[in-house]
Amino acid sequence: MDQPKEEDEYGYDLFPERNKEKYKKGSITESLFTFNHKCQVMLQFALETSPYAKLLLSAMKSSGCKVFKERHFSCEDCDGTVSGGFDAASSQIVLCQNNIHQQSHMNRVVTHELIHAYDHCRAHVDWFSNFRHLACSEIRAANLSGDCSFGNEIARFNFGVKQHHQECVRARAIRSILAVRKINREEAEKIVSEVFDTCFNDHAPFGRIPHSKKDAKFAYREYKNRDQYYANL
Numbered sequence: 001m002d003q004p005k006e007e008d009e010y011g012y013d014l015f016p017e018r019n020k021e022k023y024k025k026g027s028i029t030e031s032l033f034t035f036n037h038k039c040q041v042m043l044q045f046a047l048e049t050s051p052y053a054k055l056l057l058s059a060m061k062s063s064g065c066k067v068f069k070e071r072h073f074s075c076e077d078c079d080g081t082v083s084g085g086f087d088a089a090s091s092q093i094v095l096c097q098n099n100i101h102q103q104s105h106m107n108r109v110v111t112h113e114l115i116h117a118y119d120h121c122r123a124h125v126d127w128f129s130n131f132r133h134l135a136c137s138e139i140r141a142a143n144l145s146g147d148c149s150f151g152n153e154i155a156r157f158n159f160g161v162k163q164h165h166q167e168c169v170r171a172r173a174i175r176s177i178l179a180v181r182k183i184n185r186e187e188a189e190k191i192v193s194e195v196f197d198t199c200f201n202d203h204a205p206f207g208r209i210p211h212s213k214k215d216a217k218f219a220y221r222e223y224k225n226r227d228q229y230y231a232n233l
């Protein structure tokens, strides 16, 4: 398998095609099994060790949406360079086992999709007919998952960290919408602009933009403390 190309080329798809019949037979089946096993192992590791994932799982549990690994995650083969998706109809997170090869990438995809699942849990998100809802969750996922917190040092150097981050979030949200809805770029840009400020500033359940694993760890600890405080009342 090819190594992942540029980090920025990873697509996120809210509702990837889930056609099980596409699985090929023969020797490929064997490698698919290996991919599937590796995907499961990396998923387990992400759920147990990533502070982003742990915080989101705790927050969902508190909101009455307990997540089960076997029920709510599915490692599957996906088209193109899609990394993952959230299937609102089945409340399942799809992880693209043929496109995720590194633990750090798995952690980001799990976090990104858990933010959609969190939004799905806490709000009555109208994924299908209200593009503003979809845009808002994509902005939040790009902003809070770490998708935009790594990488292009030159861009950061040129434009400053803050502006680079915002532009990255905007661009990723637009791309995610275009990947799953038949609308043109202009429309997508307009919708993202309309909801950008509100959704960019909604940091729940992190309380801040976690720019690094360390930030996420702090956010998780704060969340735990708050939870403990309320539990004691």
Ligand SMILES: [Zn+2]
Pocket: 012, 013, 014, 112, 116, 137, 138, 141, 176
């Ligand atoms: Zn997304």
